[in-house]
Amino acid sequence: MRKYKRAIVTGASTGIGECFARQLASEGVNLILVARRIELLQKLQLELRQKFNVEVDILPVDLTADDAPEKLIQAATLYGKTVDLLINNAGNGAYRPFLKTPLNEHLQTIELNLVSLTRLCHLFGNHMLTHGQPSSIINVSSVASYQPIPKFAVYCGSKCFVRVFSEIFHYEMKKTNVSVTCLCPGGTATDFLTTNNQKMKTSLSVLQSAEEVAATGLKAAKRGKRVVVPGLLNKFQAFLPRLLPNFINLQIAKIGMELAIDEKN
Ligand SMILES: NC(=O)c1ccc[n+]([C@@H]2O[C@H](COP(=O)([O-])OP(=O)(O)OC[C@H]3O[C@@H](n4cnc5c(N)ncnc54)[C@H](OP(=O)(O)O)[C@@H]3O)[C@@H](O)[C@H]2O)c1
Numbered sequence: 001m002r003k004y005k006r007a008i009v010t011g012a013s014t015g016i017g018e019c020f021a022r023q024l025a026s027e028g029v030n031l032i033l034v035a036r037r038i039e040l041l042q043k044l045q046l047e048l049r050q051k052f053n054v055e056v057d058i059l060p061v062d063l064t065a066d067d068a069p070e071k072l073i074q075a076a077t078l079y080g081k082t083v084d085l086l087i088n089n090a091g092n093g094a095y096r097p098f099l100k101t102p103l104n105e106h107l108q109t110i111e112l113n114l115v116s117l118t119r120l121c122h123l124f125g126n127h128m129l130t131h132g133q134p135s136s137i138i139n140v141s142s143v144a145s146y147q148p149i150p151k152f153a154v155y156c157g158s159k160c161f162v163r164v165f166s167e168i169f170h171y172e173m174k175k176t177n178v179s180v181t182c183l184c185p186g187g188t189a190t191d192f193l194t195t196n197n198q199k200m201k202t203s204l205s206v207l208q209s210a211e212e213v214a215a216t217g218l219k220a221a222k223r224g225k226r227v228v229v230p231g232l233l234n235k236f237q238a239f240l241p242r243l244l245p246n247f248i249n250l251q252i253a254k255i256g257m258e259l260a261i262d263e264k265n
Contacts (some may be wrong), residue, residue: 001222004054004084008031008034010120012041013033016210018044020087026250029054031055036061037088038060063090064108070123070249073120082127083124091158091159108262113252141160142186143184143238145185147249150250150257163227166182179221184228186233189208198263212230214226240252
């Protein structure tokens with residue numbers, strides 16, 4: 001099992017990213033935390049430094065900005081420091097029919113979920129190969145990468161890219177010291193639903209906890225796994241669509257989502 005010394009986590013201000021940060025800090029891993037909301041990052045920085053006595057740097061950046069990935073690699077490698085774990089966790093996507101969402105919002109999702117993730121994999125992948133210490137990259141996709149979901153066209157498309165890209169990248173890196181793991185969570189109890197135009201219809205929750213999802217992702221990365229889907233129900237949700245034609249998958253997903261979730265507006 002791999003042990004990490006210094007990790008960079010995107011989308012670390014809340015949800016699954018925050019849980020990655022907490023779990024890594026508890027293992028004594030130094031951190032670089034990335035998100036836009038500086039006050040949340042500062043609060044977490046203070047808490048993790050005090051509790052676990054680890055170094056925590058924060059980088060408040062919008063990952064959709066053109067210069068963001070270069071800013072991150074420069075800041076992370078200042079004074080010859082190295083990074084041996086990259087977690088590409090930040091992601092979003094509105095739950096709404098494609099034409100009812102402004103084009104700019106879709107383009108921001110593509111920039112965040114796919115373009116910035118690809119650029120960070122390239123920059124930090126090369127950095128990891130150069131420093132030569134055993135290293136890992138975790139790319140957060142979704143079970144939505146296996147299942148086409150109506151009203152989630154750009155989100156599902158982007159997460160499908162993340163999974164396929166990560167699986168091929170994992171294969172290409174097999175003979176190196178760098179492993180690539182794709183984490184595919186299902187419904188997880190975070191702010192994601194509300195910030196992405198969703199409203200739960202039922203209090204009967206089948207959501208996983210963000211702690212559980214992050215722990216599964218870390219364990220899989222330490223073992224060098226290619227893909228991991230946390231939770232039995234999600235494993236089933238990721239497997240079933242592979243047996244059925246997509247016109248049926250679309251219908252099943254539509255009914256499932258309508259039972260559980262409303263559009264906020
Ligand atoms: N929750 C679920 O049901 C679920 C299911 C499957 C997959 N996922 C995936 O899990 C990942 C984490 O989501 P989550 O559930 O933890 O949701 P979340 O609590 O909403 O977290 C999203 C994180 O991304 C950051 N972020 C958003 N836009 C950003 C930008 N432009 N630049 C920098 N940071 C940005 C947010 O911080 P700021 O707002 O402070 O920037 C936040 O820290 C996402 O990739 C999501 O697609 C979630």
